[in-house]
Amino acid sequence: MHDVVIRVRGLRMAYGPIQVLNGVDLDLRRGEVFTLLGPNGAGKTTLVEILEGFRTGWSGEAEVLGENPARAGDAWRARLGVVMQSWRDHPRWRVRDLLAHVAAHYEKPRDVDELLATLGLTEAAHNRAGVLSGGQRRRLDVALGIVGRPEVLFLDEPTTGFDPEARREFHLLIERLAGEEGLTVLLTTHDLAEAERLSERIAVLAAGRVVTCGSPAELARAVQVPSLVRWEDGELETADPSGVAWDLHQRYGGPVPGLELRRPTLEESYLDLIEEARGTRETATVGGTR
Numbered sequence: 001m002h003d004v005v006i007r008v009r010g011l012r013m014a015y016g017p018i019q020v021l022n023g024v025d026l027d028l029r030r031g032e033v034f035t036l037l038g039p040n041g042a043g044k045t046t047l048v049e050i051l052e053g054f055r056t057g058w059s060g061e062a063e064v065l066g067e068n069p070a071r072a073g074d075a076w077r078a079r080l081g082v083v084m085q086s087w088r089d090h091p092r093w094r095v096r097d098l099l100a101h102v103a104a105h106y107e108k109p110r111d112v113d114e115l116l117a118t119l120g121l122t123e124a125a126h127n128r129a130g131v132l133s134g135g136q137r138r139r140l141d142v143a144l145g146i147v148g149r150p151e152v153l154f155l156d157e158p159t160t161g162f163d164p165e166a167r168r169e170f171h172l173l174i175e176r177l178a179g180e181e182g183l184t185v186l187l188t189t190h191d192l193a194e195a196e197r198l199s200e201r202i203a204v205l206a207a208g209r210v211v212t213c214g215s216p217a218e219l220a221r222a223v224q225v226p227s228l229v230r231w232e233d234g235e236l237e238t239a240d241p242s243g244v245a246w247d248l249h250q251r252y253g254g255p256v257p258g259l260e261l262r263r264p265t266l267e268e269s270y271l272d273l274i275e276e277a278r279g280t281r282e283t284a285t286v287g288g289t290r
């Protein structure tokens with residue numbers, strides 16, 4: 001049994017003269033939820049579709065469940081769950097019928113009615129796919145992706161159009177699948193809170209490469225966005241918030257009135273990384289306040 005479920009080395013892909021992936025390296029371990037972040041056009045979908053076996057013309061190394069996606073067959077494909085960015089197909093099928101039809105292609109599918117309930121689709125079970133709301137359609141896509149009990153699940157912007165409750169239900173479902181069933185999930189999202197909530201690790205893709213990869217906390221540490229220390233009489237941006245708090249404590253001879261400390265958010269760290277990758281700044285020095 002492989003512990004590394006997805007392995008990518010030096011992956012390159014160009015569309016004509018445009019180099020979209022320029023030497024991508026990645027390892028995904030069994031049972032982890034891994035998020036790919038990156039600005040529009042960074043190549044996330046391209047990378048995911050290469051790993052799903054839907055794109056050819058790439059170079060470098062890619063292995064999913066021990067096989068090269070460009071050459072692997074149906075038995076391999078049956079071990080994957082795929083939720084692509086936009087699916088509008090099968091509009092005339094009724095939700096439950098479509099799910100049951102797809103389920104019949106797998107050896108050990110999930111129970112269709114249970115899955116409908118988990119994804120909040122019971123009431124829409126007899127509606128045609130073409131009349132579902134955006135969020136319902138997306139939930140159906142997710143149901144179709146997991147009905148065959150995949151070992152690896154690819155989710156390309158899965159929660160677009162979800163309302164907060166559906167999003168929360170979806171997050172709980174993914175956590176459960178990864179935690180209890182050892183499902184490995186590769187997710188792309190633009191929702192940083194979602195990335196932070198769900199992923200053990202995040203890779204930021206920019207300028208055709210993985211510019212950083214680690215836990216959300218490691219990502220925040222990888223950049224030098226300063227923390228903000230604020231107190232009754234002032235505020236300061238600093239890379240050393242505890243040092244500043246200590247100095248203030250000395251200065252006040254005790255508790256500092258109104259002391260607040262705000263560390264950089266994942267969003268700030270992410271934006272900083274993207275900016276840096278684009279070469280619009282030399283290094284992450286901020287405002288000379290440290």
Ligand SMILES: Nc1ncnc2c1ncn2[C@@H]1O[C@H](COP(=O)(O)OP(=O)(O)OP(=O)(O)O)[C@@H](O)[C@H]1O
Binds near residue numbers: 015039041042043045
């Ligand atoms: N089939 C194609 N032919 C030509 N260019 C393409 C093709 N597919 C994607 N591209 C281009 O490759 C680049 C990367 O696209 P891709 O969809 O992989 O990015 P992405 O990171 O998923 O973006 P988004 O966040 O907007 O979904 C873009 O500039 C896009 O226009």
